[in-house]
Amino acid sequence: MNLLAQLAPPNTFWTAHNGSTLLWVEIIVAFLLGCGVVFGLAYIPKELRKPIIVTATFLGGFYFVLQYMWPQAQDYTKTEVPRNSVESVSFWLQSSLPTVTNFNQVLTGLLLGLGIASLLRVHIGRVVKKHQDWPYSLTLVISMVVMTVFGYWDWYSKLGPGAEKATLANPQIFPNFGWNFLFEGLFINLDAVMYSMIAFFIFSAAYRSFRLRSAEATVLLGTAVLVMLSLMGGVLVGWDRVVDALGGSGHGAVATFMGNFRLGNIKDWVQNYVQSPSIRAIEFGLAIGLLAMSLRLWLGIEKGING
Amino acid sequence: MQYYDTGYLQFVFVVVLVFFLIFNIVRARKGKSLFIRRIAGLNAIDEAVGRSTEMGRPVLMVPGLSNLGPVGIQAVNIFSYITRKAAKFGTPIKMCLADAALFSVAQEIIRDVYQSEGVPDQFDPTSVRFISDRQFAFAAGVVGIILREKVAACFLMGDWYAESLILAESANEIGAIQVAASTITTQTPFLIAACDYVLIGDEFYAASAYLSREPVLVGSLVGQDWSKLLIAAIIIVLTVQTSIEKAFIPQTYQESQEGAGKVWTTKQIPPHLKKKAELFERRLFYPHDPEALNPKRQKLKLDPWDKDDSGG
Amino acid sequence: MDDQMDKPKKSLGEKLQSVSRNALYLTLFGVVSISLVLSHWMGIQVPSQPQDCTKDAYKILRNIPEGQTMVIDTGTTNASRGESGCQMEATLRMMMREKVKFVLYTWVEPQCVEVAKSMIAKINVERRTAKPPQPEYREWDDYVILGFFPDGGTMLQTVASNIREAWGAKKEKDTAGNERGVFESPVLQNVRRVEDLKAYVPISPTNLMPTIVSRVGRKVPVISMCAGVMFPEQYNYYKSGQLKGLLNGLLGAVELESLMDKGIDADGVVGGKAAGAPLAASFPGQKNMARASDYYFAFCCAMALLLVTILVGNVGMMLERRGAR
Numbered sequence: 014m015n016l017l018a019q020l021a022p023p024n025t026f027w028t029a030h031n032g033s034t035l036l037w038v039e040i041i042v043a044f045l046l047g048c049g050v051v052f053g054l055a056y057i058p059k060e061l062r063k064p065i066i067v068t069a070t071f072l073g074g075f076y077f078v079l080q081y082m083w084p085q086a087q088d089y090t091k092t093e094v095p096r097n098s099v100e101s102v103s104f105w106l107q108s109s110l111p112t113v114t115n116f117n118q119v120l121t122g123l124l125l126g127l128g129i130a131s132l133l134r135v136h137i138g139r140v141v142k143k144h145q146d147w148p149y150s151l152t153l154v155i156s157m158v159v160m161t162v163f164g165y166w167d168w169y170s171k172l173g174p175g176a177e178k179a180t181l182a183n184p185q186i187f188p189n190f191g192w193n194f195l196f197e198g199l200f201i202n203l204d205a206v207m208y209s210m211i212a213f214f215i216f217s218a219a220y221r222s223f224r225l226r227s228a229e230a231t232v233l234l235g236t237a238v239l240v241m242l243s244l245m246g247g248v249l250v251g252w253d254r255v256v257d258a259l260g261g262s263g264h265g266a267v268a269t270f271m272g273n274f275r276l277g278n279i280k281d282w283v284q285n286y287v288q289s290p291s292i293r294a295i296e297f298g299l300a301i302g303l304l305a306m307s308l309r310l311w312l313g314i315e316k317g318i319n320g
Numbered sequence: 321m322q323y324y325d326t327g328y329l330q331f332v333f334v335v336v337l338v339f340f341l342i343f344n345i346v347r348a349r350k351g352k353s354l355f356i357r358r359i360a361g362l363n364a365i366d367e368a369v370g371r372s373t374e375m376g377r378p379v380l381m382v383p384g385l386s387n388l389g390p391v392g393i394q395a396v397n398i399f400s401y402i403t404r405k406a407a408k409f410g411t412p413i414k415m416c417l418a419d420a421a422l423f424s425v426a427q428e429i430i431r432d433v434y435q436s437e438g439v440p441d442q443f444d445p446t447s448v449r450f451i452s453d454r455q456f457a458f459a460a461g462v463v464g465i466i467l468r469e470k471v472a473a474c475f476l477m478g479d480w481y482a483e484s485l486i487l488a489e490s491a492n493e494i495g496a497i498q499v500a501a502s503t504i505t506t507q508t509p510f511l512i513a514a515c516d517y518v519l520i521g522d523e524f525y526a527a528s529a530y531l532s533r534e535p536v537l538v539g540s541l542v543g544q545d546w547s548k549l550l551i552a553a554i555i556i557v558l559t560v561q562t563s564i565e566k567a568f569i570p571q572t573y574q575e576s577q578e579g580a581g582k583v584w585t586t587k588q589i590p591p592h593l594k595k596k597a598e599l600f601e602r603r604l605f606y607p608h609d610p611e612a613l614n615p616k617r618q619k620l621k622l623d624p625w626d627k628d629d630s631g632g
Numbered sequence: 633m634d635d636q637m638d639k640p641k642k643s644l645g646e647k648l649q650s651v652s653r654n655a656l657y658l659t660l661f662g663v664v665s666i667s668l669v670l671s672h673w674m675g676i677q678v679p680s681q682p683q684d685c686t687k688d689a690y691k692i693l694r695n696i697p698e699g700q701t702m703v704i705d706t707g708t709t710n711a712s713r714g715e716s717g718c719q720m721e722a723t724l725r726m727m728m729r730e731k732v733k734f735v736l737y738t739w740v741e742p743q744c745v746e747v748a749k750s751m752i753a754k755i756n757v758e759r760r761t762a763k764p765p766q767p768e769y770r771e772w773d774d775y776v777i778l779g780f781f782p783d784g785g786t787m788l789q790t791v792a793s794n795i796r797e798a799w800g801a802k803k804e805k806d807t808a809g810n811e812r813g814v815f816e817s818p819v820l821q822n823v824r825r826v827e828d829l830k831a832y833v834p835i836s837p838t839n840l841m842p843t844i845v846s847r848v849g850r851k852v853p854v855i856s857m858c859a860g861v862m863f864p865e866q867y868n869y870y871k872s873g874q875l876k877g878l879l880n881g882l883l884g885a886v887e888l889e890s891l892m893d894k895g896i897d898a899d900g901v902v903g904g905k906a907a908g909a910p911l912a913a914s915f916p917g918q919k920n921m922a923r924a925s926d927y928y929f930a931f932c933c934a935m936a937l938l939l940v941t942i943l944v945g946n947v948g949m950m951l952e953r954r955g956a957r
Contacts (some may be wrong), residue, residue, distance in 0.1 A: 050938045082331065085793040088825050107797070113814070115782045121421065127448035128420030131427075135446045146468055201710045201743060207456035208711035211482055212664075213657045214489040215510070216938060220656060221492075222513040224949050234942070241939060244883055245932040246680040251933065253681070277681055289868050295505050295521040301547045302525030303503075304334075305341050305540045306390035314345065314536055315393070456711070481838070482861070493653070495674060506865050 022314035027108040067313030073313035075111065081108055160195055165226075236283055244279035252276040329604060338549070341543035347449045348539025356541065361499050361517035362530050368497045369405045378412040380471040382462055382487065383478035384502070385455060388490035389423035391503050395478040402434050402475060407437040414465060418458040420604075423450040437605045439467045459483035463490045476500040476515070477524060480507045497611035558601045566591050571598050643955055649949025656941065663937050664930050671929035677921060678928050682887035685870050685913075689855045689877025691893040692923060694912035696830045697729045701819055703829055703852075706748050707740035713747075718834045718885035719857040720748065721889070724755055725922070729766075729915055732830070733819040734775045739784025745777055764826070766829040774820045788827055790906065792816065794910070795826045806929035817904025826851045833857060841866050845874045845901035852879055853877075857884065875880045882931055885924035 029036035057065065086095070086103045095101040136150035144150075166188035225231050242248045253275045260271025272278065309315040324561050348354055372379045381399040386392035397417060415430065417423040427448045434443035451461035463486060466474065474491040476484065477521055480502040491498050492514050500511040501519035511518045522544065529537035553605065571589040589598075642650070668678060682690075696702055708716035708803065727734050727748060738744035759766040769775060780801060781787045790798035796815060803811045814820050818896060823829060832852045834840050837859035844854060853876040859868050869875040894903035895914030914920075925934025 081788075088794050088796070090796070107790070107793070108788060114786050118782055124420040124424060125453065128417075128418075128423050128453075132425065135449060139448070149464065161709060166919045177807055197746075201398045204454075204456050204709065205711040205713070207459055207486070208482060210487055211661060212934070214485045214514075216660050216941065217653050217656050217745075218485065218489055218492075218513040219947050220508065220651070221936055223945065225946055226949075234946075238939060238942075241935050245887070245935050246678040246883075246928065247588075247932060249681055250679045261417075271547050276630060281683075284864075285871070288864055289871060292505055293868055295508075296865070297551055298522035298544075298548060299503055299505070299525075301337065302522035303390055304337060305544050306394055306525055307340055308338060309536070309540060310393065506839075506861050 027105070027112050069309060070313055078311075080110065081120040110286075129157075160200075163188060163195055236287070239276070239279055240283060243276050249276050337543075337547045340546040340550070341540055344543035344546065345536050348535040348542070351535075353555035354538050354542050356526065356530055356538065359519065359523050359526065359530055361501070361519045361523065362527055363443070364497070364499055364517045365402055365475075366405060368475070368499060369402060369409065371413060371497055373409040373411045374546065375472045376471055377472035379473045379475070380462075380466060380469070380473045380491075380496075381415045383414065383417060383422065383426075384476065384480040384484070385417075385418045385458070386422060387419040388425060391479050392419065392422045393425075394525060394528060396422065396429055397593035398477055399426070399475065400415050400429050403430050403433045404437060407434055407439055407442060408609075410439075412444070413447050414469060416451050416458075416462045416465060417449065418451060418453055418455075420450055420453065422468035423448065430597050447498050455481060455483055459486045459551070462487055462590040465492050465496065466496070467571050470494055474498045476502075476511070476529075477519070479503055480511070485514060494592065499521075517592075521602050558604075562599055565600060566594060570594075634801030635869065643952060645948045645950070645955055648944050650948075651944070652939075659941075660790075660934065660937060663933050667930040667933035668927070672926055676929045677925055678884050678886075678932055680796055680883070680890050680928070682891055683880065683884075685867070685875075685878035685880070686884055686887040687891065687896060687900075688870075689857075689879055689900070690888060691832055691896065691912045692853055693726055693833075693857060694730070694879055695716065696727075696730060696732045699732045699733065700830045701735060701823055702727065703827070703832040704736045704748070705832065705836070705840070706736060706738045706833040707834065707838050708747050708773050709743050710747060710802060712837040713925060715859045715885065716837050716857065717747070717751070717880055717920075718833050718882060718927065719888070721755070721923055722885055722888045723857065724748075724751060724834065725758075726888075728755060728759065728769050728774075730920065731774075735778060735814075735819060736775060736830075737778035737781060738786065739781040740840075742780040745779055749777065762918070770807065771955065772804060772817050772819075774819065776804050776814050776817050778802045782908060785843045785847070791826055792847045792851060795823065805830065807888060821889040837862065839865070841875070843870055845869055845929065849874045855879075861920065874906045882924060884926060886928045889924050890923050911953055 019137050026035075029039060037230045040092070054065075076212070083103055083106055084099060085107065086100050120133065135156065136153050138144075139147050139150040140154065147279070168184055170188045223230075225234060242252070256271055256275050257268075260268040323562065325596075331340055344354075369379060379402065381402060383392055383395035386395055403413055405411075413430075415426060427445065429446050431440075431443055431445075436438050436580055452458045467489065467490060471491065471494070473485075474496045476487060476498065477500065480500075481504060484500070484502060484507045488498060488500065488511055498515035499517045499519075500515040502511055503523040503524060503607070505521070508520055512520075525544070526541050528534070529541040568591055570591050571594045573587055573589070574584040575587050576584055597606075651731045656917030689726060695700075706716075706720060736745070736748055736750075752775070755812055756768040760768055771777065779802070787798055795796070799820070802814045804817065806812050806817070813905050815823070818834055826848055828850045832844070832854045833853070833856075834844055835857040841856060841858075841862075843858075848854065854874070855877035856866050856869070856875050857879040858881065860883065862931070863880040863884075866875065866878055870878040879885065891902065891912065892915050895910050896902055896912040897904035897905040897906040897910045900911060
């Protein structure tokens with residue numbers, strides 16, 4: 014056993030050190046391979062496209078299945094050497110995870126760029142052609158540009174070259190002020206406004222839909238009313254006091270029987286024996302449905318409705 | 321590596337479920353006819369699209385905050401079916417997405433639908449739009465589209481969170497017919513209150529099989545049902561087994577006498593005083609429970625969060 | 633004028649069933665605003681009866697030994713300050729009083745960290761101005777903020793198997809202003825494995841539970857502080873033992889504040905005086921009933937208004953049916 018090998022963290026495929034030859038080789042090979050794949054895919058015959066897509070999907074999914082299923086080495090340090098093949102694979106998988114996660118984020122960033130491009134194309138087109146409601150489109154484009162400009166300007170003033178001269182506490186810095194005004198003053202509070210609007214919508218939806226139209230609706234409404242009453246502390250305490258007064262104190266048969274009618278106990282019963290089993294059943298179904306859909310996508314046998 | 325906590329049972333169970341799915345897919349491919357029950361929400365699609373055509377107003381489809389995953393793909397699959405119906409009647413469509421990756425995929429799928437229907441000119445690239453990946457900015461944008469375009473039919477299917485009620489109520493305000501489905505269970509009650517038809521739970525995943533009757537999809541659906549039956553059977557069997565165990569089967573353990581060296585005596589705990597960790601079903605699902613691994617039942621100092629539930 | 637005479641008059645039942653949205657919204661706005669102002673000015677305290685799940689959460693958090701480390705996984709934004717904000721404030725207050733060190737991060741959105749920082753600053757002011765004054769909580773010595781993790785599920789998977797690998801790259805400024813690895817701070821220097829953490833507390837209105845429970849649920853006690861709408865789903869995790877405690881939105885925050893005020897005695901009674909060491913002591917003589925208790929009266933008024941509105945709609949429906957017969 015080479016004890017000296019444990020002194021420095023190993024220079025592996027996924028954890029090549031900054032500036033090392035291995036990292037440069039990886040970057041150049043990945044770039045050339047990427048270019049080759051992009052151009053090559055455009056020229057491959059049609060009949061090969063589906064097998065390539067299915068194979069790439071399978072390999073990508075297989076990596077994450079392996080991550081989940083393969084025994085993970087617990088609490089190892091970077092300088093440790095794997096003791097057997099199982100641990101070797103485990104070390105390799107664990108060290109690859111941050112890099113693969115970064116792939117995801119890079120892809121997400123690129124696709125976000127695509128989405129923003131589409132958004133701008135749609136709305137600038139509407140402004141130029143003076144479609145109906147074009148002022149809203151103009152507002153969106155201006156907001157996007159202004160937010161982006163202030164965001165980068167503020168970042169540059171805090172973290173860019175020469176940032177050590179600026180002070181965060183100095184309210185005179187215009188980009189910082191602009192950014193705070195737009196993001197923390199306007200955007201975050203608009204977020205809160207939208208969230209708060211849900212209360213009003215719940216109100217009108219409940220008024221409209223909670224009607225005694227049928228036996229099932231009556232049971233539903235009755236249960237909902239009991240649960241809502243139990244959420245109100247004053248009602249809960251008052252109701253329980255009335256029940257205790259009727260049943261008497263102590264642990265006699267009457268008191269114990271009447272205890273079942275305490276609002277808290279009724280609510281607990283509904284929660285434990287009606288609500289929870291129903292939610293569990295729905296969750297089982299959803300989880301199995303998700304498993305089936307994921308399996309079909311992974312194995313490339315998902316047909317879609319249109320074949 | 322989750323099975324360290326649950327043992328190999330979890331892995332075996334998943335393999336069994338996967339076997340059910342693949343077995344039934346193969347079975348369906350061989351031409352065996354399989355039954356699917358009626359789902360009202362999916363039957364209403366034709367009605368909703370027809371209504372939009374009559375009123376000359378667009379159909380809106382929103383997959384919620386779904387990203388490019390099984391939920392998002394399933395939502396877009398259903399929307400492609402709706403788009404096919406709309407394309408046949410020349411009804412305009414609007415699709416609003418919150419995920420850029422799903423947006424790219426959805427745009428291509430919808431374009432393909434129009435091409436396969438023979439009406440590629442009808443496809444408007446701006447009808448499939450990326451709105452925003454911020455939850456409430458997305459909600460605000462879609463509500464604006466609903467109220468300005470006065471959509472006649474609204475399909476809200478996918479991963480819905482707090483914004484579900486905002487959209488559903490806004491569409492309800494203008495009298496649009498709504499069909500919704502959420503994979504987040506806690507949003508289902510809001511959608512039921514505000515929408516005309518709701519697909520509950522895995523009816524969402526059954527939609528593609530229901531609408532297309534494609535053998536792979538129908539077989540997969542039957543496999544899902546077998547899996548649910550297996551889970552139900554396990555619950556029933558273990559409930560009965562645990563009840564019998566707690567009523568009749570005592571726990572035997574060995575204890576060393578204090579100050580007497582290594583002399584072990586065999587003792588028994590009455591069935592009704594057995595701890596949760598000593599029950600068979602607990603040991604089956606949590607084999608590495610520290611309580612369960614201790615055959616010599618000493619007085620262990622319990623952590624504050626462990627209830628001393630000798631009553632089960 | 634003929635048109636007006638021809639238009640059939642709406643019966644009382646129809647009127648009660650068709651109250652306009654604007655009227656409903658205005659009523660709700662008025663009731664909530666007035667009750668909120670009244671509650672704040674008059675200090676109205678609505679009593680509460682803590683549920684078992686809240687009591688279990690309180691027992692765990694209250695009994696974390698001094699100097700040990702716990703984790704707060706925050707998803708609290710400005711939008712969710714009504715529920716998550718109140719839960720976060722009560723939890724932070726409790727941890728600071730118990731001199732428990734904490735690690736704070738988010739994988740929901742970056743804004744959550746800023747909200748948490750302002751909450752910590754607010755509680756520090758409270759501690760400084762209390763009588764007698766209490767020491768402020770300082771970053772690096774008493775807590776560390778790891779920031780935003782874009783892929784939280786993957787991060788948690790690494791935390792579960794190797795916490796030093798998961799967080800090892802994060803750096804913070806120590807008291808001298810030098811950037812150092814977070815595991816050099818007094819908060820994390822004794823944490824080698826995830827099991828060394830005494831509690832994992834996600835405070836979020838989003839549905840993180842399946843990921844958290846499957847990754848770290850068996851290794852560290854998880855206490856979820858969720859929004860009211862997520863409570864029914866997460867209650868299943870509590871009943872199965874995967875969650876060791878659970879708070880139900882604003883009501884949970886009120887219950888937590890109430891437990892901080894009254895404690896749980898040796899017999900498990902809230903506010904009881906049984907002999908023996910209490911299961912979870914209170915914080916006597918300190919400010920316990922805070923923001924959540926302020927909001928609770930308005931919450932109850934809104935609930936009551938909702939019930940009245942549902943009643944009005946149903947009465948209208950019954951009157952209309954009776955009239956139709």
